[in-house]
Amino acid sequence: DKVTLTKLAAKVATFDFDQAELQDVLQYLRKTAGVRIYLNWRAAKSVGVDRSTKISVKLKKAKASAALRAALTAAAKPGQLTYAVGEGLVLISTPKDLKKLLPLASARPAAEADVDRALAGALEKNVLKLDFKEVELRDALQFLQEVTGTNMYISRAGLKAAGAKMSAPIRLHVTDVPARLALVLCLTEAADTGSLGYAAADGVLLISTPDGAKALAALINSRPQAAKTKQNLRVLKILSERIPTLHFNDVELKDVIQFLRDAAGLNIFMDWRSLRPAGLKESSPVNLHLKGGAFRTALHLTLADAAGQRVSPAGFIVEDGIIYISTPAGLKKLREAATQPTTAEAP
Known part of the structure; x- marks a missing residue:
């Protein structure tokens, strides 16, 4: 960023434009000042500026930074477009958009x-x-x-x-x-x-x-709850193994789960009664393309994609060598049922 700031502090010999398109003016600055410039045109459009917006600016021996500010002020009302330097780029947008863009860029x-x-x-x-x-x-x-x-x-x-x-x-x-x-x-x-x-x-x-x-990411990096039995440890090991390739284009959830059952040789129980109200149905479409991901990652992404939510409303636990998939409330009930001692009536 220091290099870019130094270039912006250098003077531009001539900066003389009469009804020139903004995109051409910025291109001129790129070449003469030797800086890389990015303008978020989508954000600029919100203040009535596009590539073909005409501007007129006439400066002599002005700093490149001053020339840039003059061009932006000529294109929009004062304060509507501004710039910041980040990651070696001159980033131009609205103040509101720059506030979001700068931390993402770095x-x-x-x-x-x-x-x-x-x-x-x-x-x-x-x-x-x-x-x-x-x-x-x-x-x-x-x-x-x-x-x-x-x-x-x-x-x-x-x-x-x-x-x-x-x-x-x-x-x-x-x-x-x-x-x-x-x-x-x-x-x-x-x-x-x-x-x-x-x-x-x-x-x-x-x-x-x-x-x-x-x-x-936090969900994928978590590990499913499971008692340390021989059956469960075998399942956990398989969940950490890599799946070579997955390509699903609008494949129904029930078919994806069946594929994963067959591919890993595991028992998977889908608690559809709890999942349906949460937006996970047998026919929910899955779009997933993954190469070399762990089985548990494929499972998490499958559920998130099928639910159409940023984070899946479902999770899974391992009990008695079986993967149980349900909502948090459903998993709690399944866990309680699995640990409930069984009794037999006397004859």
């Missing part, structure tokens, strides 16, 4: 496990050039997934809460930025009414609202 995923440290390292890999012109969010994320070689889970509920769609057009032109920053900027472009962020758990990049991603 955040790093918590990485306690080896798989998450590897994921965090992959996100630091520089993307030499991003030139997205009306690229759909799904394609932008696919590109970043391929560049970093990471697993991604995209919460449909998280997208909905942030007013984003997989078909949202992404307009992003940046060079030589870490993949994590490119990801944040793509998510910022897509979110219309809220914020999108990410967290890491079990080597999977979880994309949702910032709070939703953290909550889902």
Whole structure:
């Protein structure tokens, strides 16, 4: 950031524009000042500014920072557009949006496990050039997934809460930025009414609202309750094993659970009586693409996706070698029933 601030403090020989488009003025600053500039056009639109907004500015030997402020003031009313420097970029948006964007841009995923440290390292890999012109969010994320070689889970509920769609057009032109920053900027472009962020758990990049991603990561990093019996320990071991590949496109929940039963050779009991009122039905669609995730991670993500919620309303415990899936209230009843001593009537 010091390098960028130094460049902004340098003077620009000429800054003379008459009814020029804002996007062209910013491009001129990029080249003459040697700075990387990102403007959140979606946020700018909320104050009546777009790429073709015409501005007139005439300055001589002004600092690049002063020229930038003059351009933004000419494009919108004073104070409606501002900028900050973060992660080596000049970030331009509304004050409200910048307040959300800056912490997201500088955040790093918590990485306690080896798989998450590897994921965090992959996100630091520089993307030499991003030139997205009306690229759909799904394609932008696919590109970043391929560049970093990471697993991604995209919460449909998280997208909905942030007013984003997989078909949202992404307009992003940046060079030589870490993949994590490119990801944040793509998510910022897509979110219309809220914020999108990410967290890491079990080597999977979880994309949702910032709070939703953290909550889902905490759930995945938790371990199911189970008494330390031989049967249960066998199940817990299998739950920690890696599943090679999962590809589910609108597959019904009951069929996904059956697939997981067959793939792992485990007994899974679905407490449908408790699950249905919580939004988990036999026919609930599951969209999940996962490579190399642990079985328990696949189970958590399956339930969250099927429920259409940022965090699943269901969980699971292991009892007598069986995985019981239900709501928290349902699991409490199942646990009590499993530990209840049995009695036999005298003949």
